[in-house]
Amino acid sequence: AQSVTQLGSHVSVSEGALVLLRCNYSSSVPPYLFWYVQYPNQGLQLLLKYTSAATLVKGINGFEAEFKKSETSFHLTKPSAHMSDAAEYFCAVSDSGDYKLSFGAGTTVTVRA
Amino acid sequence: NAGVTQTPKFQVLKTGQSMTLQCAQDMNHNSMYWYRQDPGMGLRLIYYSASEGTTDKGEVPNGYNVSRLNKREFSLRLESAAPSQTSVYFCASCPEGWGNQPQHFGDGTRLSIL
Numbered sequence: 474a475q476s477v478t479q480l481g482s483h484v485s486v487s488e489g490a491l492v493l494l495r496c497n498y499s500s501s502v503p504p505y506l507f508w509y510v511q512y513p514n515q516g517l518q519l520l521l522k523y524t525s526a527a528t529l530v531k532g533i534n535g536f537e538a539e540f541k542k543s544e545t546s547f548h549l550t551k552p553s554a555h556m557s558d559a560a561e562y563f564c565a566v567s568d569s570g571d572y573k574l575s576f577g578a579g580t581t582v583t584v585r586a
Numbered sequence: 587n588a589g590v591t592q593t594p595k596f597q598v599l600k601t602g603q604s605m606t607l608q609c610a611q612d613m614n615h616n617s618m619y620w621y622r623q624d625p626g627m628g629l630r631l632i633y634y635s636a637s638e639g640t641t642d643k644g645e646v647p648n649g650y651n652v653s654r655l656n657k658r659e660f661s662l663r664l665e666s667a668a669p670s671q672t673s674v675y676f677c678a679s680c681p682e683g684w685g686n687q688p689q690h691f692g693d694g695t696r697l698s699i700l
Contacts, residue, residue, distance in 0.1 A: 482626065505686040516590070516676055516691035517629075524686055563628060567686075572617060572636050573644065574689060576628035 475500055475566040479577035487585045492551040494580050496538075496564030499545070506547045507565040507574070508538055517563060523547060534558070559584045588612050592677050592692035599667045599699045607662040607695050609677030617680040618660035619689060620644075620652060622673040629676065635660055667699045 480495040498504060506523035521532025528540045534557075538549045547564060564577040593608045611618065616637045621629040621644075631644030633652040641652050649671060651663045660679075664671055674696050678689040 477628075507688055509691075514693070516693045517678075517689075518691070519688040522686060522688055572634055572642075573631055574619075576630075578626055578628045 475504060475568060475575040477564050477566050477575050477577040479562075479564050479580050481580055482578065483581045483583070485583045485585060486554045488556060489553050492536075492549075492554045492558060492582060494549040494562050494564075494582070496547045496549065496577060497545055498547065498564075498566045500566070500568060502568070505567045505569065506538075506540060508532065508536070508547075508549050509563045509565060510534075511561045511563065511579075513560075520549070520562070554582075554584050556584050556586065558582060590677055590679055590690055590692035592675075592695050594695060595693065596696045597698070599664075599697065601667060601669060601699060603667050605664050605667060605697075607664075607675055607677075607697075608659070609661065609692060610659045611677075611679040611690070612658065613679060613681075613690065614657070615679035615681050615690070616657070617682060618654065619678040619680070620650075620660070620662045621676045621678065622646065622671075623676060623694070624673050632662065632675075669699050671697065672699045673697060 476499040478497045508520040509517040531537045536551045561581045565574045567574045590611045619634040620632040635641045635654040638657045674694045677692045680689045681687045
């Protein structure tokens with residue numbers, strides 16, 4: 474089974490600053506990769522997914538993530554943070570043919586005015 | 587345009603009581619999942635149903651049972667609730683769980699066990 478590591482349980486950024494959330498996975502075989510966002514008292518919503526068509530994946534709300542096989546990473550970025558980006562973000566990974574998703578522990582983003 | 591619907595949204599139980607959490611999806615998805623979310627631990631899979639008529643254990647199945655009632659509905663039962671089962675429970679569904687299709691989540695059931 475995959476394991477997923479999200480570096481940093483909390484990230485605080487200023488409005489307009491770069492948001493960078495880190496995700497590393499364990500498999501040597503490129504898996505399926507996802508980023509989800511969770512707003513308070515809500516379920517998880519898909520931000521973006523890696524489909525193997527391109528290493529740079531664009532998602533909703535201005536987020537993007539880059540798949541780097543050599544680093545087994547799938548870091549999430551947004552060039553300019555907005556107050557509405559305050560939420561918890563989860564990286565998730567599954568192997569091809571596996572029904573199960575493995576989630577990272579999550580990173581909570583706060584945005585300072 | 588409901589997606590995944592979970593009931594109830596909140597529940598308080600006493601230790602030893604039983605309860606069933608309900609989940610229904612209206613997207614004609616084949617695969618359904620139950621997770622629990624605890625602070626600092628992400629989401630952990632309790633049980634899943636790859637397709638109607640099948641169920642399998644996930645990472646943390648002890649103390650839980652599930653029923654895939656039909657293609658739309660997947661329930662989670664706590665037979666004898668324990669304080670360690672205090673958590674937020676999420677149901678999710680997916681068109682075909684083995685591919686790269688994302689899971690769609692309900693809004694959760696917040697369960698406290700005293």
